Each structure stands twice: as structure tokens, then as C-alpha cells.
Amino acid sequence: MAGKHLSRWTLVWFGSAMAMLLAGCALGLLGAADPQGWSQGSNLAVVHLFVLGWLCQVMLGALIQFVPVLAARPLAFPGLALPALVATSTGTLALALGFLALDGHQALQPLFLLAPVLIGLGFALVAVMVTATLWHRDSLHLAEVRMVLLALAALVGLWLSGGRMVLALAGLGPAPDLSAMLPLHLLLGIAGWLGLAACGVTYKLFAMFLLAPEQGGRLRGAIFWTAAGLVALLLAALLWLLAGGSAGRATALALALLPLLALLALLYLTEIAQLWKARRRPALEPNMLWSRAALAFLALAAALAIPGWLWGGTWAETAVFVALVGWLSTLTLAQLLKIVGFLTWIQVFAPRIGHQPVPMVQKLGSTRAASACLALWCAGTLAGALSLLGASPAGYRLAMALLSLGALGVGRELIAVRQLAHLPPAERPGQLPHLMLPLLHPRPRAETRS
Ligand code: HEM
Structure with a gap:
């Protein structure tokens, strides 16, 4: 686990x-x-x-x-x-x-x-x-393991492209065409590194939290090989550009890969939908309920990638915004609330099993608080996407305010989880875990145990 x-x-x-x-x-x-x-x-x-x-x-x-x-x-x-x-x-x-x-x-x-x-x-x-x-x-045959390794290959490309752009902007070395390098940088960073790592991790996490049988099979294999082709082409285009190849060809290749990316998202969403149908857990916790919103943002980002591919400009910017803020961040915030609760439970209560009653993991968090801040975050994403498409500075400021409130709310809830603040006093131990240094020295709790 x-x-x-x-x-x-x-x-x-x-x-x-x-x-x-x-x-x-x-x-x-x-x-x-x-x-x-x-x-x-x-x-x-x-x-x-x-x-x-x-x-x-x-x-x-x-x-x-x-x-x-x-x-x-x-x-x-x-x-x-x-x-x-x-x-x-x-x-x-x-x-x-x-x-x-x-x-x-x-x-x-x-x-x-x-x-x-x-x-x-x-x-x-x-x-x-x-x-x-x-x-x-024993592990290399697993698609989720290979997906994470593929994400690491994209991370190398991301660093190379970013580092090369830093040198160019600092006026050092022959300047590559930044307008050709940037699409490769974005695709390697968002789809290659962050996207594939998120896919690999969610295969396992979702199956665990939904109590669904582990998938695998042909669809997962097809997703892996499509992703491998995508990363290989992106890395090849980057190396070509770094070696002084034509910027026009590298850009054309990066743009040609966008429909492939949309297809990859569609295949992944199909597999996750199958996992969802096969779940044995009837009532879902906020981390999984709000992960559905994150997956909807992935579908939206993939859909926006097509006009972004055809017309670029604000369509492409909005697709990038929805992918980073809507899909990857909503997913991460939702799962973070669950994972921090779980790690805190393991740290504080797992050693007490068999010696005294221990609370359920779910009792460490507040469903209402988690849902309220994730709803603010999602509303901020929608407002941000619409304001980018409509070029509305007022809408963008509103989006930033909603996102800030949502992020602050999640931060506050994470602190409450670490301080066991949602537990009735009788169920709290005499010592609280440290806020962030879990395995060093537990910090004495201010109030006494009732
Ligand atoms: C997942 C990681 C990353 C993502 C998603 C990412 C994303 C982006 C985005 C969206 C832009 C364009 C921003 C804009 O036009 O305002 C950009 C530009 C840039 N990034 Fe990154 N980046 C990442 C990592 C890095 C790293 C590791 C470096 C350096 C080592 C780097 C260096 C740069 C530079 C120098 C530019 C400016 C390019 C220009 O002016 O045309 N990035 N990046």
C-alpha cells in the first residue's frame, strides 16, 4: 500500500x-x-x-x-x-x-x-x-513502471531544452530559434514528463482508491507504445534542433504531434473509465470525486489542443493553462489531501494497531473543507480559461483570486490534517507529529489529552 x-x-x-x-x-x-x-x-x-x-x-x-x-x-x-x-x-x-x-x-x-x-x-x-x-x-514488464521511466526520458529533454534557452537568452553560445524550441519544451514538460508520470502513478493510485482490479492488457500496451513514439519523436526533434537542424522542420514535427497527443489522452481516459466501471468501492471520497474534474480538464485540454494546433495564439495558451492548472494541479491537490492524511495515519496510528483503538484514515480529513477548496480551484480554472479565450483582464484577475483562495484552503486543510485537528480530542495522541519532518522528533501538542 x-x-x-x-x-x-x-x-x-x-x-x-x-x-x-x-x-x-x-x-x-x-x-x-x-x-x-x-x-x-x-x-x-x-x-x-x-x-x-x-x-x-x-x-x-x-x-x-x-x-x-x-x-x-x-x-x-x-x-x-x-x-x-x-x-x-x-x-x-x-x-x-x-x-x-x-x-x-x-x-x-x-x-x-x-x-x-x-x-x-x-x-x-x-x-x-x-x-x-x-x-x-520483475517490474520492467509493468506498463506503469515503463511509463514512469519514459517520463524520466522526457525530463532529460525538458532540461536540455530549458537549459539551452537559458544560455540563448543570456547571450551565450549560438542562439537556436527559440520559437522552434519552445513548443518542444512545452510538449516535453507537460505531456512527456508531468503527463506520463501522472498516468503511471494514477494507474496504481486509482486502482487502489477505487478498489478496482488492476487493468493491463492491450489498451494499456497501446497507450505505452503511443507515448513511447511521442517521446522518441520529441527527443529526436530536440536533438536535431540542438545540432543546428532546420527550425522549420522541428516546429512542423512538434505541431504534427498534437493530434497524436489528443489521441493519447483519449486512450488514457478510456482506460480510466473502464477502471471506474470495474470499481468495488461504491461511495467515493473527495480525492476521487475531484479527480473526475481533473480528468474532465484533461479532456478539455486535449480538445483545445486541436484549435491550438490549427490557429495557435490564445487557443494554444488556453490548452496549456487547462492542462497545467486544470488537469495536473486539480489531480495533484485532490490526491495530496488523501495522501497526506494517509501518511499521517501510518506515522501516528499504525504503530498503535493491536494496542489501542485507532481512528479510520478518513476521519483525519474533512470532506466538506476538501470539497470547498477544490471547487474554488476548479472554478478558478474555468474562469482563467474563459478569460484567456476572451482576452479579459478582469476575468483573469477573478480567476487568480479564486485559484489563490482554493490553494490557501488546501494548505489550511493539509495543516489541519497534520495537526489531527478534525479528530475528537479523545482520539488524538498526546504528541502531534511534526508538520513536515515526519520521522524525526514528534512535537508536543499544546493542549492536553482529555
Ligand atoms: C515541467 C517543467 C516546465 C514547464 C511545464 C515549462 C513551461 C514553460 C512555459 C509555459 C514557457 C513559456 C512561458 C511564457 O511564454 O510565458 C517556458 C519558457 C521557458 N522555460 Fe520552461 N518549463 C519547464 C521547465 C523549465 C526548465 C527546467 C528550464 C531551465 C532549466 C526552463 C527554461 C525556460 C526558458 C529559458 C523559457 C523562455 C523561453 C522564451 O523566452 O522563449 N523551463 N517554459
């Missing part, structure tokens, strides 16, 4: 990611991310606080916790988790500050150049842990 073996730093990864999400939302609300000028340094800074600080960090932390479940063996090199966390979080902050050099703050240029080194180090350390855990003949 997920979390039976607690990884020591998982909650610190999640805490760091939540802090970056809140920072990104606050900056968006204060107007630092202006949809009328995406290529400004301040916009790029907010975008990367969100994609790298929030989505990538939460995904890397989740993989460190979750790959032992996928491979049914302990995590390899667990001591690398903390250095990887330090490298990715400092690298993300350096990149966000470094982007401001593009707005004329030249003193920040060294941070811009340092950022890809730190981010690459963090990515590499996690890749070593994950690959060494999954690379085993």
Missing part, C-alpha cells in the same frame, strides 16, 4: 511545493503574470514557480514516496532525497529570480546561469533513485 514505507522527506517535498504554489498564486494575484505579455521576465518567473516549484517538485516528491509501491521493493539511495530537494528548490528560486534579468535587472544574470545547473542536479539525483528502484526484471 502507498506509504507503508514512509520516505523521510516526502512531506518536506510537498511542503516546499505548496509554498511555491502559494507564492505563484500570490504573484499572479498581484499582477506579476500578465496574460498580455507572456515573454516578459516577470511572467516567465511566475510560470516557472508554478511549473517547476509546484508541479515538478510535488511530482518528484510523490515519485520518491511511490516508486517503492510500483516496484514492490525499497527505495534505492534514499539518502539522495534531501540533496535533491535542496537542489530543485534553490534552482527553481534562482531561475525565477534569474528571469528578472530579462526585464533589465542585470545583477541577477549569474542566478539565471546557475539555475539550470542546480535544477539539473536535483533532477539527476531523483532520476538515479527512481531508475535504480524500478530497473528490475
Whole structure:
């Protein structure tokens, strides 16, 4: 089961990611991310606080916790988790500050150049842990394991494209055509790395939370091979561009892959629908109820990718927004609430089983609070998508406000879960777990046990 073996730093990864999400939302609300000028340094800074600080960090932390479940063996090199966390979080902050050099703050240029080194180090350390855990003949035949390894291959391409664009923007080395590099960067980051890792993890998580029989079979095989073809073509186009190949051909290939991507999303959604039908758990908890909203956003992003492919512009921007904010973030926020509750239960109550009564895992969270903040988040996504399509600055500000409220609500609920605040006092232990350092020293609880 997920979390039976607690990884020591998982909650610190999640805490760091939540802090970056809140920072990104606050900056968006204060107007630092202006949809009328995406290529400004301040916009790029907010975008990367969100994609790298929030989505990538939460995904890397989740993989460190979750790959032992996928491979049914302990995590390899667990001591690398903390250095990887330090490298990715400092690298993300350096990149966000470094982007401001593009707005004329030249003193920040060294941070811009340092950022890809730190981010690459963090990515590499996690890749070593994950690959060494999954690379085993007993697990390599599993489609979900191969999907995560494929996501790591895309992560290499994402880093190469991002690092190369940093060098070009800093005026170092021959400048590749950024307008050709950017679509590859986006496809490798969103569909390749984050998307495929999310698919691999949800295969297992959804089956677990829905009590559904493990799928597999032809459809999953078809999804894997379509995804493998997509990543191989993206990497080939990137290497071609890096080697000085024609920018026009690389862009044409990236655009030609968009319908394939929409097909991949459709196949994945079909498989998840089958899993849903086969479930044995009749009443669903908020994490699964709101995952349905995330999957609906995936369908919407795939649908928007077609006009984005034909006409580009705001259609493409909206597709990217719906994929990052609607699909990947709603899914992550919903599952985070469940996983943090579960890890807290394992940490606090699992050792007491057989010695004293223990509460059910569900009692650690509040269904109403979780649903309220996820509803705000989804409303913010819809408002954001509509405001991008309608070029409405007022609508965009409203969206940022709703997203910020939703993210704050999730943060508050996660703290309540960690402090066991939803449990009646009689069921709480005398000591609370530490907010984020789960396996070090439990913090004494302020109130006494009644
Ligand atoms: C999953 C991870 C990532 C995603 C989803 C992502 C997404 C994006 C997006 C959406 C843009 C365009 C933003 C805009 O036009 O405002 C962009 C641009 C950029 N990204 Fe990333 N990014 C990721 C990781 C990285 C990394 C790791 C680096 C550096 C090591 C990087 C460096 C850059 C640079 C330099 C640009 C500017 C390109 C230009 O001005 O044309 N990105 N990225």
C-alpha cells in the first residue's frame, strides 16, 4: 500500500511545493503574470514557480514516496532525497529570480546561469533513485513502471531544452530559434514528463482508491507504445534542433504531434473509465470525486489542443493553462489531501494497531473543507480559461483570486490534517507529529489529552 514505507522527506517535498504554489498564486494575484505579455521576465518567473516549484517538485516528491509501491521493493539511495530537494528548490528560486534579468535587472544574470545547473542536479539525483528502484526484471514488464521511466526520458529533454534557452537568452553560445524550441519544451514538460508520470502513478493510485482490479492488457500496451513514439519523436526533434537542424522542420514535427497527443489522452481516459466501471468501492471520497474534474480538464485540454494546433495564439495558451492548472494541479491537490492524511495515519496510528483503538484514515480529513477548496480551484480554472479565450483582464484577475483562495484552503486543510485537528480530542495522541519532518522528533501538542 502507498506509504507503508514512509520516505523521510516526502512531506518536506510537498511542503516546499505548496509554498511555491502559494507564492505563484500570490504573484499572479498581484499582477506579476500578465496574460498580455507572456515573454516578459516577470511572467516567465511566475510560470516557472508554478511549473517547476509546484508541479515538478510535488511530482518528484510523490515519485520518491511511490516508486517503492510500483516496484514492490525499497527505495534505492534514499539518502539522495534531501540533496535533491535542496537542489530543485534553490534552482527553481534562482531561475525565477534569474528571469528578472530579462526585464533589465542585470545583477541577477549569474542566478539565471546557475539555475539550470542546480535544477539539473536535483533532477539527476531523483532520476538515479527512481531508475535504480524500478530497473528490475520483475517490474520492467509493468506498463506503469515503463511509463514512469519514459517520463524520466522526457525530463532529460525538458532540461536540455530549458537549459539551452537559458544560455540563448543570456547571450551565450549560438542562439537556436527559440520559437522552434519552445513548443518542444512545452510538449516535453507537460505531456512527456508531468503527463506520463501522472498516468503511471494514477494507474496504481486509482486502482487502489477505487478498489478496482488492476487493468493491463492491450489498451494499456497501446497507450505505452503511443507515448513511447511521442517521446522518441520529441527527443529526436530536440536533438536535431540542438545540432543546428532546420527550425522549420522541428516546429512542423512538434505541431504534427498534437493530434497524436489528443489521441493519447483519449486512450488514457478510456482506460480510466473502464477502471471506474470495474470499481468495488461504491461511495467515493473527495480525492476521487475531484479527480473526475481533473480528468474532465484533461479532456478539455486535449480538445483545445486541436484549435491550438490549427490557429495557435490564445487557443494554444488556453490548452496549456487547462492542462497545467486544470488537469495536473486539480489531480495533484485532490490526491495530496488523501495522501497526506494517509501518511499521517501510518506515522501516528499504525504503530498503535493491536494496542489501542485507532481512528479510520478518513476521519483525519474533512470532506466538506476538501470539497470547498477544490471547487474554488476548479472554478478558478474555468474562469482563467474563459478569460484567456476572451482576452479579459478582469476575468483573469477573478480567476487568480479564486485559484489563490482554493490553494490557501488546501494548505489550511493539509495543516489541519497534520495537526489531527478534525479528530475528537479523545482520539488524538498526546504528541502531534511534526508538520513536515515526519520521522524525526514528534512535537508536543499544546493542549492536553482529555
Ligand atoms: C515541467 C517543467 C516546465 C514547464 C511545464 C515549462 C513551461 C514553460 C512555459 C509555459 C514557457 C513559456 C512561458 C511564457 O511564454 O510565458 C517556458 C519558457 C521557458 N522555460 Fe520552461 N518549463 C519547464 C521547465 C523549465 C526548465 C527546467 C528550464 C531551465 C532549466 C526552463 C527554461 C525556460 C526558458 C529559458 C523559457 C523562455 C523561453 C522564451 O523566452 O522563449 N523551463 N517554459
